[in-house]
Amino acid sequence: MAINLNNLFNSLSKNSKMGDFQDLDHIDGLSVSTTCANLYSEKRDDLVMFYFRKGATHASVYTQSKLISENIKWNLKINKKKIKALLVNTRNANAFTGKDGFKGLKILAEDLSEELTKKQNEDEDKPKKIEQDEILFACTGTIGESFPTEKIKKSIPELVKKINYTQNKYIWMKAATGILTTDLKPKLAMEECYIGKKLVKVYGIAKGSGMIYPNMATTLGFIFTDATISQSILSQLLKHNIQKTFNAISCDGDTSTNDMVSIFATGEVANLNLTSSKDKKLSEFNSALFNVLLNLSKRIAADGEGASKFVTIKVKNCKTEEEAKKICFSIANSPLVKTAIAGEDPNWGRIIMAIGKANVNLNPNKLLIKIGNILIIENGKLCSSYDENEAAKYMKEEKIDLLVNLNLGKKEFSAYTMDLTKKYIEINSDYRT
Amino acid sequence: MAINLNNLFNSLSKNSKMGDFQDLDHIDGLSVSTTCANLYSEKRDDLVMFYFRKGATHASVYTQSKLISENIKWNLKINKKKIKALLVNTRNANAFTGKDGFKGLKILAEDLSEELTKKQNEDEDKPKKIEQDEILFACTGTIGESFPTEKIKKSIPELVKKINYTQNKYIWMKAATGILTTDLKPKLAMEECYIGKKLVKVYGIAKGSGMIYPNMATTLGFIFTDATISQSILSQLLKHNIQKTFNAISCDGDTSTNDMVSIFATGEVANLNLTSSKDKKLSEFNSALFNVLLNLSKRIAADGEGASKFVTIKVKNCKTEEEAKKICFSIANSPLVKTAIAGEDPNWGRIIMAIGKANVNLNPNKLLIKIGNILIIENGKLCSSYDENEAAKYMKEEKIDLLVNLNLGKKEFSAYTMDLTKKYIEINSDYRT
Numbered sequence: 001m002a003i004n005l006n007n008l009f010n011s012l013s014k015n016s017k018m019g020d021f022q023d024l025d026h027i028d029g030l031s032v033s034t035t036c037a038n039l040y041s042e043k044r045d046d047l048v049m050f051y052f053r054k055g056a057t058h059a060s061v062y063t064q065s066k067l068i069s070e071n072i073k074w075n076l077k078i079n080k081k082k083i084k085a086l087l088v089n090t091r092n093a094n095a096f097t098g099k100d101g102f103k104g105l106k107i108l109a110e111d112l113s114e115e116l117t118k119k120q121n122e123d124e125d126k127p128k129k130i131e132q133d134e135i136l137f138a139c140t141g142t143i144g145e146s147f148p149t150e151k152i153k154k155s156i157p158e159l160v161k162k163i164n165y166t167q168n169k170y171i172w173m174k175a176a177t178g179i180l181t182t183d184l185k186p187k188l189a190m191e192e193c194y195i196g197k198k199l200v201k202v203y204g205i206a207k208g209s210g211m212i213y214p215n216m217a218t219t220l221g222f223i224f225t226d227a228t229i230s231q232s233i234l235s236q237l238l239k240h241n242i243q244k245t246f247n248a249i250s251c252d253g254d255t256s257t258n259d260m261v262s263i264f265a266t267g268e269v270a271n272l273n274l275t276s277s278k279d280k281k282l283s284e285f286n287s288a289l290f291n292v293l294l295n296l297s298k299r300i301a302a303d304g305e306g307a308s309k310f311v312t313i314k315v316k317n318c319k320t321e322e323e324a325k326k327i328c329f330s331i332a333n334s335p336l337v338k339t340a341i342a343g344e345d346p347n348w349g350r351i352i353m354a355i356g357k358a359n360v361n362l363n364p365n366k367l368l369i370k371i372g373n374i375l376i377i378e379n380g381k382l383c384s385s386y387d388e389n390e391a392a393k394y395m396k397e398e399k400i401d402l403l404v405n406l407n408l409g410k411k412e413f414s415a416y417t418m419d420l421t422k423k424y425i426e427i428n429s430d431y432r433t
Numbered sequence: 434m435a436i437n438l439n440n441l442f443n444s445l446s447k448n449s450k451m452g453d454f455q456d457l458d459h460i461d462g463l464s465v466s467t468t469c470a471n472l473y474s475e476k477r478d479d480l481v482m483f484y485f486r487k488g489a490t491h492a493s494v495y496t497q498s499k500l501i502s503e504n505i506k507w508n509l510k511i512n513k514k515k516i517k518a519l520l521v522n523t524r525n526a527n528a529f530t531g532k533d534g535f536k537g538l539k540i541l542a543e544d545l546s547e548e549l550t551k552k553q554n555e556d557e558d559k560p561k562k563i564e565q566d567e568i569l570f571a572c573t574g575t576i577g578e579s580f581p582t583e584k585i586k587k588s589i590p591e592l593v594k595k596i597n598y599t600q601n602k603y604i605w606m607k608a609a610t611g612i613l614t615t616d617l618k619p620k621l622a623m624e625e626c627y628i629g630k631k632l633v634k635v636y637g638i639a640k641g642s643g644m645i646y647p648n649m650a651t652t653l654g655f656i657f658t659d660a661t662i663s664q665s666i667l668s669q670l671l672k673h674n675i676q677k678t679f680n681a682i683s684c685d686g687d688t689s690t691n692d693m694v695s696i697f698a699t700g701e702v703a704n705l706n707l708t709s710s711k712d713k714k715l716s717e718f719n720s721a722l723f724n725v726l727l728n729l730s731k732r733i734a735a736d737g738e739g740a741s742k743f744v745t746i747k748v749k750n751c752k753t754e755e756e757a758k759k760i761c762f763s764i765a766n767s768p769l770v771k772t773a774i775a776g777e778d779p780n781w782g783r784i785i786m787a788i789g790k791a792n793v794n795l796n797p798n799k800l801l802i803k804i805g806n807i808l809i810i811e812n813g814k815l816c817s818s819y820d821e822n823e824a825a826k827y828m829k830e831e832k833i834d835l836l837v838n839l840n841l842g843k844k845e846f847s848a849y850t851m852d853l854t855k856k857y858i859e860i861n862s863d864y865r866t
Contacts, residue, residue, distance in 0.1 A: 067789030067797055096785050098814050143782025144815065257789055335768070335853075336861055343862025349576025352529050356500030356690055364500055381531050382577065420768075422855040428769055429776025 022190045022295075024172035024203050028226045029054055029266025032171050033162035034178040037155040039091035039141075039148055045178035047152060048088045049159045050222065051116065053124065055082035055134070056264040059235035061242050063259035069095035070102045070147070071137035072258065074109075081231045084134040085116060086262070087159075088179050088220065090207075091141040092148055095257035104149035109135045111153055115160045138220050138260050140181055140207065176205040179220055182427055183207050185303045189295035191288035195272050196281045200227040204292040206261075208249075208300030221246060221261035221296055227285065228267040229274060236277035237289055238263050245293035249301040249416045250332045263289075301416040306423030309341055309397075315404045316412035323360045324413035327404060330358035331415075338420035341400055346391035348376050355404060368405035372397070455623045455728075457605035457636050461659045462487055462699025465604050466595035467611040470588035472524035472574075472581055478611035480585060481521045482592045483655065484549065486557065488515035488567070489697040492668035494675050496692035502528035503535045503580070504570035505691065507542075514664045517567040518549060519695070520592075521612050521653065523640075524574040525581055528690040537582035542568045544586055548593045571653050571693050573614055573640065609638040612653055615860055616640050618736045622728035624721035629714045633660040633702050637725040639694075641682075641733030654679060654694035654729055660718065661700040662707060669710035670722055671696050678726035682734040682849045683765045696722070734849040739856030742774055742830075748837045749845035756793045760837060761848035763791035771853035774833055779824035781809045788837060801838035805830070 031051040039046040062072050071094050087108065094101045109132040120127035139147075164171070176186035187206040192199060206221040229237075238261070246261055274282060302310040313331050318324040331337055334354040340347040351369060355362070369377040372394045376386050394400075400419075464484040472479040495505050504527050520541065527534045542565040553560035572580075597604070609619035620639040625632060639654040662670075671694070679694055707715060735743040746764050751757040764770055767787040773780035784802060788795070802810040805827045809819050827833075833852075 063789075064792070065786070065789035066791070066793065066795055067785055093782070096782065096810075096815070142780075143785050145782075257786055335857070339858050339861035342858065345862065347575075349526070349529065349578075352500055352576055353498070353690055356496075356498035358499070359497070360499065362499055377529075382529070420858060422858045424768070425772050425775065425853060425855045425858060428772035429778065 022188060023169040024167070024188050024190050024205075025169065026167045027201055027203055027224050027266065028268035029056065030167065030224055030264075031163045031165055032167055032175045033159045033164065034171075034174045035155050035158045035162065037089070037148070037151045039089065039151060045174060046090045047155050047159060048175045048178040050086040050088075050175075050224070050264070051163055052084055052264065052266055053120075053165065054266065055084055056266050057081060057229060057231045057234055058083050058136070058262060058264045059231055059238045060136075060260055060262040061238060063257060065257050065259075067096065067257050069093055069139055069258040070097055071105060071139045072260065073102060074105045075136050075260070078133050078136060080131075080134055082134070083136055083264075084130045085112065086136045086138060086222065086264070087112065088138040088222075089141075089152055090179055090181050092139060092145055093141045093143045093258050094137075094139040094147045095143040097144070097147045101147045104147040105137055106132070107149055108137075108152055108156070111156050112160075115156055119160055119163060136262070138179075138222075138258075138262075140179070140220055140258055143257060172203070172205065179205065179207045181207065182305055183303055185299070187296050187299040187303070189292045189299070191291050193284040193288040195227055195269075195274070195285050198227075198269050198272060200225055200269050200285065202285070202288045202292050204296050206296040206300055208303065219246060219259045219261065219300060221293070223261070223263040223289065223292060225263070225265050225285075226268040227265055228270050228272050229265040233274060233277045233282075234263050234265060237282070237286060240277070241286070241290045241293050244414070245290065245297045248328075248414060249297045250329055261293075298416050301418055304418035305427045306421040306425070307418030308421055308423075309400050309419045311341060311400045311402065311417045311419065312414060313402045313404070313417065314412065314414045315406070317409055318360070318406050318411045318413075319409035321411040321413055324411050325415070326360050327355055327358045327406075328413050328415035330354045331402065331404070332417040335420055338417070341395070342419035342421045344392065344395040346371055346376075346388060346395050351402065351404070362406050363408060366407035368403075368407065370403040371395070372401050455621060456602040457600070457621050457623050457638075458602065459600045460634050460636055460657050460699065461701035462489065463600065463657055463697075464596045464598050465600055465608045466592045466597065467604075467607045468588050468591045468595065470522070470581070470584045472522065472584060478607060479523045480588050480592060481608045481611040483519040483521075483608075483657070483697070484596055485517055485697065485699055486553075486598065487699065488517055489699050490514055490662060490664045490667055491516050491569070491695060491697045492664055492671045493569075493693055493695040494671060496690060498690050498692075500529065500690050502526055502572055502691040503530055504538060504572045505693065506535060507538045508569050508693070511566050511569060513564070513567050515567070516569055516697075517563045518545060519569045519571060519655065519697070520545065521571040521655075522574075522585055523612055523614050525572060525578055526574045526576045526691050527570075527572040527580045528576040530577070530580045534580045537580040538570055539565070540582055541570070541585055541589070544589050545593075548589055552593055552596060569695070571612075571655075571691075571695075573612070573653055573691055576690060605636075605638065612638065612640045614640065615738055616736055618732070620729050620732040620736070622725045622732070624724050626717040626721040628660055628702075628705050628707070628718050631660075631702050631705060633658055633718065635718070635721045635725050637729050639729040639733055641736065652679060652692045652694065652733060654726070656694070656696040656722065656725060658696070658698050658718075659701040660698055661703050661705050662698040666707060666710045666715075667696050667698060670715070670719060673710070674719070674723045674726050677847070678723065678730045681761075681847060682730045683762055694726075731849050734851055737851035738860045739854040739858070740851030741854055741856075742833050742852040744774060744833045744835065744850045744852065745847060746835045746837070746850065747845065747847045748839070750842055751793070751839050751844045751846075752842035754844040754846055757844050757846035758848070759793050760788055760791045760839075761846050763787045764835065764837070765848045765850040768853055771850070774828070775852035775854045777825065777828040779804055779809075779821060779828050784835065784837070795839050796841065799840035801836075801840060803834075803836040804828070805834050
């Protein structure tokens with residue numbers, strides 16, 4: 001593998017823009033294995049398998065695109081409340097690959113279920129046959145290219161051979177780098193919390209980079225917990241917490257065919273006696289899940305294609321959250337705002353432009369705008385204290401905060417994005433070459 | 434003036450990407466004058482006045498932004514069916530300039546109405562006093578900077594001195610270059626047509642460049658005709674024809690505070706006896722107006738900031754025109770599609786992505802996609818004849834045509850845009866510096 005993990009740990013812990021880097025450790029009931037299936041021209045891990053030896057309850061949210069990838073079609077057909085494995089490949093999205101793309105997944109599922117059944121027979125006291133419909137797939141990469149079924153199939157024995165029921169920070173780092181495409185940095189996050197009196201873990205890894213806009217875009221996120229939580233509760237917790245995390249980031253307003261955020265519960269921490277997603281015992285877990293999702297989302301935005309700055313946009317005191325969100329994304333998706341930020345230009349006129357075009361009724365005379373702690377617009381007027389030199393100095397920071405206050409209500413929303421640089425164009429005009 | 438007009442004519446006539454360049458000539462009842470008010474650091478014409486010696490009926494469409502510039506507020510208060518002058522300045526948008534910005538316009542209107550009244554007294558047999566509310570303003574440039582009232586006021590005598598009731602291609606070119614901001618090329622178009630047995634002219638100039646998305650964005654367009662047409666008919670004709678012309682272009686999905694497209698009729702060609710906008714005598718005029726608006730719109734898209742290619746996106750056989758339009762703009766505003774085009778990469782997977790995210794119900798198995806004459810997707814599958822080398826060769830063209838056929842209905846829409854290049858980032862991260 002081309003990546004030197006120790007160097008990577010060193011470089012990541014030095015980068016404080018996104019806060020401390022967290023090392024992930026062991027989660028009971030899970031195995032993580034990675035390998036190189038030669039999907040790229042250079043040698044790198046491009047295949048990652050998460051295997052749940054005793055199964056895991058699971059829930060997922062998927063892209064809102066009307067043209068979805070074959071693996072998402074596959075996953076949507078899975079009825080089992082517990083699954084045994086998730087196989088993730090990069091380089092190829094398996095989108096618009098037609099019947100062959102879907103058939104490829106069936107071939108892989110057949111093969112993988114057989115190999116994993118053999119493994120169960122070797123390892124477990126009470127081995128269970130593993131069915132094809134206990135396997136989920138996540139794919140990311142170029143749309144429309146033939147799915148490399150054979151290459152992946154050849155690598156399955158290696159993935160199964162590498163099954164290891166103990167994880168450490170190295171294997172998590174391998175997994176987090178193994179799912180990347182044009183991302184520069186692996187994205188990992190973790191929390192520990194109590195459900196009742198029992199300590200449980202919430203671990204997550206993700207990838208993003210381009211095509212990132214609410215509704216999940218070439219975004220993959222996988223959350224793991226050792227808690228025992230039913231599928232229906234997992235599903236409600238995920239849907240609730242996704243709104244202000246993964247659905248609050250945007251890199252370019254583009255949405256992919258392949259987005260998928262999933263949560264898996266291995267159930268190793270048992271007897272939690274949860275009755276519903278509103279169970280009070282879940283309040284810490286709910287926060288932990290939110291924090292992990294938010295942490296990963298922010299890392300995705302901060303590492304958006306070509307990003308030189310991480311931008312938080314908060315719109316507050318709106319009549320509805322929906323209106324706050326509209327203005328957030330009107331700003332977050334505005335190429336003119338984003339290029340100004342890349343140019344370190346406090347061009348607040350473009351923020352005005354983006355607020356104006358969001359199609360939200362507002363009272364210009366009540367508007368307040370801040371960049372960082374610098375008040376620019378108050379009561380709809382340029383602040384007399386506003387000093388453009390001071391603002392220009394602030395724009396040189398790596399983290400930029402924009403605040404818009406409509407002073408019309410009590411609702412708010414925050415969105416996370418990056419600047420738009422020449423590097424974005426470079427990456428995306430050369431993506432396939 | 435820094436621009437050599439003869440060189441400009443030569444360079445424009447050589448550029449065949451947008452079809453033949455048209456020379457505009459004389460229109461009765463109009464005077465066009467331009468001057469340099471030193472609004473830029475370099476010397477260039479930045480102030481253009483259109484003066485209608487006998488008045489002109491007029492109609493306008495404005496930006497849909499909720500934060501509109503002071504000049505648009507001014508124009509919206511004008512009740513007169515005939516106006517006498519339109520003053521256009523560049524460099525400063527007079528947006529978010531508050532009461533001072535509006536007061537600036539009032540000062541200019543006072544001064545200009547006086548100066549023009551004097552001019553009437555000198556030139557006309559039956560001079561009329563010119564009122565402040567017979568003057569319209571168009572502004573374009575940076576948002577939020579103090580409006581340069583004094584500089585413009587000082588230039589009014591020069592503009593009035595230059596009033597000339599005969600136009601030629603040189604004065605039109607001066608006007609078309611005088612209203613530009615970051616545009617590289619002046620935009621002019623003309624048609625002649627009959628209303629009944631009378632030949633009339635439809636002339637137009639425009640500016641665009643960035644912040645261009647339907648609903649009029651830092652777009653200014655001015656259309657002039659010598660026909661006698663009432664304000665209400667002009668208004669209906671303009672609203673009808675704007676939909677598939679100025680509202681069908683997008684450069685970056687951003688919408689300005691200042692957009693304005695106006696039509697003025699000097700009424701020098703009289704006795705047309707028009708009853709309504711549906712009058713059959715108007716059919717040729719209606720087409721001519723459409724052609725002038727479409728010609729100008731395309732020129733704006735082709736000259737979008739940093740554009741290296743002009744892109745036409747046609748989406749056909751949809752259930753509704755609205756759905757066709759949604760898909761058109763989902764493609765036209767996708768940074769990933771636009772960077773692929775800049776990179777001359779026939780990355781049709783990104784077109785798929787953009788169709789999918791448009792939130793239009795479709796049947797993937799009926800989808801057809803073409804780039805130029807090259808069939809890529811048919812019946813929802815990659816065409817067996819598809820040759821990526823051939824497609825890559827096509828992508829080197831300056832004019833790129835994308836066709837999407839949903840095969841679900843009979844409605845269609847076409848949108849016009851450009852590619853997204855490093856140059857766009859360069860222009861927009863350095864705009865104010």
